[in-house]
Amino acid sequence: MNIVITCPQCGAEIDLEEEDTVFRCRYCGSTLKPTGRNQVQSFFISPRQIPQKVGKALVRALKARNPKQLHIAEHYLFYAPYWRVTGMIFQWLFGRKYFRTPDGDKSWKDLKKLRSTPWVHTFPAFDASRWGLFSLGLRAQALKICPFNKQEMGNDSLLVKQTISFREAADHAQRSITKQGSTGSLQVDMATSELVGERYSLLYFPFYYYTLKGNRQKTVLIVDALSHKVIKASVDIDELKTNSLGGKIPYKPLNFIPYNCPNCGWEFSFRPRTMIHFCKSCSRAWQEREGAYVPVSYKISLHDKPAKTHCKYLAFWRLTAVIKTPGREYKTLTDFYDLFPLPRVLDQEALKSRNISFYIPAFRIKNVIIVDKFAARLTQMQPKFTESEPDSVEELDLSDIWLPLKEAKEMAHVLLYSMTKETHKRTKEIVKKAELQFVDTTLLCLPFMEKGIYLREAQTDLALQKNALDLD
Numbered sequence: 001m002n003i004v005i006t007c008p009q010c011g012a013e014i015d016l017e018e019e020d021t022v023f024r025c026r027y028c029g030s031t032l033k034p035t036g037r038n039q040v041q042s043f044f045i046s047p048r049q050i051p052q053k054v055g056k057a058l059v060r061a062l063k064a065r066n067p068k069q070l071h072i073a074e075h076y077l078f079y080a081p082y083w084r085v086t087g088m089i090f091q092w093l094f095g096r097k098y099f100r101t102p103d104g105d106k107s108w109k110d111l112k113k114l115r116s117t118p119w120v121h122t123f124p125a126f127d128a129s130r131w132g133l134f135s136l137g138l139r140a141q142a143l144k145i146c147p148f149n150k151q152e153m154g155n156d157s158l159l160v161k162q163t164i165s166f167r168e169a170a171d172h173a174q175r176s177i178t179k180q181g182s183t184g185s186l187q188v189d190m191a192t193s194e195l196v197g198e199r200y201s202l203l204y205f206p207f208y209y210y211t212l213k214g215n216r217q218k219t220v221l222i223v224d225a226l227s228h229k230v231i232k233a234s235v236d237i238d239e240l241k242t243n244s245l246g247g248k249i250p251y252k253p254l255n256f257i258p259y260n261c262p263n264c265g266w267e268f269s270f271r272p273r274t275m276i277h278f279c280k281s282c283s284r285a286w287q288e289r290e291g292a293y294v295p296v297s298y299k300i301s302l303h304d305k306p307a308k309t310h311c312k313y314l315a316f317w318r319l320t321a322v323i324k325t326p327g328r329e330y331k332t333l334t335d336f337y338d339l340f341p342l343p344r345v346l347d348q349e350a351l352k353s354r355n356i357s358f359y360i361p362a363f364r365i366k367n368v369i370i371v372d373k374f375a376a377r378l379t380q381m382q383p384k385f386t387e388s389e390p391d392s393v394e395e396l397d398l399s400d401i402w403l404p405l406k407e408a409k410e411m412a413h414v415l416l417y418s419m420t421k422e423t424h425k426r427t428k429e430i431v432k433k434a435e436l437q438f439v440d441t442t443l444l445c446l447p448f449m450e451k452g453i454y455l456r457e458a459q460t461d462l463a464l465q466k467n468a469l470d471l472d
């Protein structure tokens with residue numbers, strides 16, 4: 001889905017890809033950052049055709065069926081708000097898979113399966129009990145949307161009041177993703193679903209309202225102003241006129257800020273898909289929040305320092321957390337390895353004093369299963385990195401950051417399942433009830449050496465297939 005925006009410098013109309021975090025005008029060359037993309041924003045969709053034309057076609061069609069003296073007595077353009085939620089669903093399923101052995105006996109084996117699918121969902125943000133269009137369906141994907149602007153939507157247009165709050169929309173989304181039962185040969189006995197990277201938008205969708213008169217009869221028709229199909233709906237137009245929102249903006253539409261480091265003024269490198277911007281001049285990192293840049297602290301692992309420039313640095317969120325269950329708190333690495341044992345012998349004394357860290361990839365990924373396996377292994381190793389605040393990032397090849405901290409916390413919960421063996425009954429029972437309490441968070445950039453089709457982390461030597469990542 002593209003966002004149609006007007007270049008604030010030259011006035012040209014430009015399409016911004018939904019995920020883009022930077023905007024460069026094709027006409028005047030200015031580079032700016034659209035704000036608020038990580039918050040709820042309001043958009044509208046322009047109607048196709050003016051109401052008079054649509055109305056005429058409608059009357060013609062009706063007359064063909066029913067040749068009465070029909071005419072349009074009044075018409076209105078109105079918009080109804082829909083929630084649109086997008087994200088990725090991560091779902092772990094644990095259970096049993098039943099099958100038949102070659103000699104015909106019924107048998108089963110423990111099964112553990114990770115699914116990840118992109119998720120797009122639209123639903124009314126108003127009382128839709130008398131409404132025929134419950135979802136904008138797949139076409140919402142192909143539509144162009146514009147930042148909410150009452151003037152562009154039509155000064156006379158009416159707005160249906162939003163009654164489903166953001167909180168309620170988020171609950172609705174959560175309920176929709178957790179529906180997962182057993183199917184066929186698969187019996188699920190433990191599952192978790194997380195919606196990660198979710199983005200909520202309020203989309204104002206256009207409708208035409210017509211009152212048709214003929215032979216002393218009055219008919220009201222509501223037409224989808226995009227497809228021009230009549231939909232089953234009932235609208236109290238007088239109530240709508242009284243309660244219409246007017247020019248008040250429900251959620252801030254997007255705005256622009258300069259694409260420069262707020263500390264030293266240096267222009268950031270043009271990386272349209274990163275959430276966090278590193279300044280090559282003063283080495284600070286920034287994230288946009290509510291229209292301003294806020295600093296993000298990060299560290300660099302110093303292993304293999306002489307080869308620094310030959311490495312690719314991949315960013316991970318390191319979340320230090322306590323695993324809480326109704327019966328026990330898992331705080332130290334001794335507790336951790338009690339849950340997720342390693343085959344090799346560990347220095348028990350050292351483990352007692354160390355906290356539990358989760359390593360969540362913050363870079364963009366293509367193959368979820370491979371990257372998840374890597375993150376689970378890295379987390380199970382609980383490595384101790386020598387790290388420092390960076391003095392210069394000028395020469396560092398840093399990956400784009402796709403996953404914000406809030407989402408990383410959700411992924412840490414998914415990682416608990418990733419580390420659980422399907423045959424390990426006790427751990428399964430504990431993980432099912434576990435919650436995480438985060439005590440510290442750091443963005444940590446780890447150096448990877450390129451070797452054939454792999455990238456190898458310099459200190460742990462853990463390998464990641466290059467084609468599992470989506471690097472630029």
Ligand SMILES: [Zn+2]
Pocket residue numbers: 007008009010011012025026027028029030
């Ligand atoms: Zn421009």
Ligand SMILES: [Zn+2]
Pocket residue numbers: 261262263264265266279280281282283284
């Ligand atoms: Zn700077």
